[in-house]
Amino acid sequence: MVQTPSKPTTAQELAALAIDLIRQAGCEYGDIRICRDRTQRFIARDRSLSTLADNTSSGFGVRVLLDGAWGFAASPRQTPAEVQRIVQQAVETAKGSRLTQHNPVRLVPVEAYQDSYTTPIEIDPFDIPIAEKAELLLSINDKLLSYEDKGIKKAFSYLSFNREDKLFASTVGSMIEQTLYRSYPGYSCTAIANGDAQNRGYERPPLNKGYKHIDKADLLANVDRVATEAIEKVNALESPSGVTTTLILKPSNLYLPIHESVGHPTELDRVYGYEANFAGTSFATTDNLNKLQYAAPWVNFVADRTQVGGRSTMGYDDEGVKAQKWYVVKDGVLVDYLCDRETAHRLGRSRSNGCAFADSWSSVPMVRIPNLGLEPGKPGGSHTATLDQMIADTEDGILIDGVGSFSIDQQRRNFQFGGDAFWQVKNGKVVGMLKNVTYHAMTTEFWNKVDAIGPESELEQGGTNMCGKGEPLQIAQMTHACVPVRVRDIHIGRET
DSSP states (O other): OOOOOOSOOOHHHHHHHHHHHHHHTTOSEEEEEEEEEEEEEEEEETTEEEEEEEEEEEEEEEEEEETTEEEEEEESOOSHHHHHHHHHHHHHHHHHHHTTOSSOOOOOOOOOOEEEEEOOOSSOGGGSOHHHHHHHHHHHHHHHHTTGGGTEEEEEEEEEEEEEEEEEEETTSOEEEEEEEEEEEEEEEEEEETTEEEEEEEEOOOBSOOGGGGOHHHHHHTHHHHHHHHHHHHTSEEOOOSEEEEEEEOHHHHHHHHIIIIIGGGBHHHHTTSOOTTTOOOSOOGGGTTTOBOSOTTOOEEEETTOTTOTTOOSBOTTSOBOOEEEEEETTEEOOOBOOHHHHHHHTOSSOOSOEEOSSTTSOOEEOOOSEEEOOOOTTOTTBOOHHHHHHTOSEEEEEESOOOEEEOTTSOEEEEOOSEEEEEETTEEEEEEESOOEEEEHHHHHHTEEEEOOGGGOEEEEEEEEEETTTTEEEEEEEEEOOEEEEEEEESSOO
């Protein structure tokens, strides 16, 4: 082992020390991530602020590959002596892992980068006074509760901000610094009537943007609509059950089926059975590659780590692979997966498409869904239609906005989704709200029944900031930009 310095050391010097130690240990590969994460959360319930949290976590994680086996160790203490101890621990873990490992891990090559990336923002959310943020939430709730005599009994609003600083270095020769900002506002209310309670919400999607994304005017402008729709919803007719109908799905609803039935099934670690927690493995096995008609021929799904504002947009993944864009489903056919350097090698690819991500300095990188979206309909295409055109061309159907409950089976084949608001469509017109609608289908059956796709002008960046995967659990964020779609002959409610 090298002599560790006694003087204070910068993050770059600690990273260089770790890489030297990994090389001296004879590892074929190794990396270190030195991270500092700050998260600020505000929650208001009715007329009081119930949560104000401002937390920071910092530390480093070392990963090594020795004789085809992984080893990982992490620590919050960022000193030269601790770096030496953690590298030794990671190496010892790899030695233990190889005793029970049947097939050695191999990695596809990656270029060395010395680079930096920062989310472009105009206003740093952490520069905004706490009182101003709290006042915004309380003003939203006050306005929602002004409908109390009409049935609104509960109001809930929230703001979330995150800044993630990370330094990545590897034995390949990379030294990459990144700073990522994320912002997320929203609210909901509960209406009570006739022994029933129904919620209605509004959010500006979770995106990698600064405080300008909060847009106070937009949030307040939607309060009256949300409260009115909650009241209408609680008094609405129950959903039909056990029937087949046409669905028109807004982007605010569609992003979740994309996430669950396209994103997770194409994570290559699930496909290979490396990962089976949280709704299991995947039906989209590699013998289906370039063969499976995943969706209708006019349906395309694109992964894009470079998307402006995307929740998983960054310069590089947690293996130092540069952000990129690629098709997962092209002309309805499964053409690629989401992979890291290890699974890309097993698939026979020459490079990773950059889907390795760890949610903390103390977590091991794994394959995670990037920004994955539905490509808008082609201008003038036979299956391209605006939302208004879809409605006008529908004799009998249901329009769905927002997300609700969902479930999906262990191989991501059979799913059920709800929503936040539902309207009947009759003879080309929206005629009134419904409540308690759920729809269910088989994944490939559902996507092959899409018969209309919205144009680029109706693209919205919906997505999630709470995607759970792995054991121990890791949380990731990603955007699923999409347009409205119409899907024919889908079952709603209970089966007959």
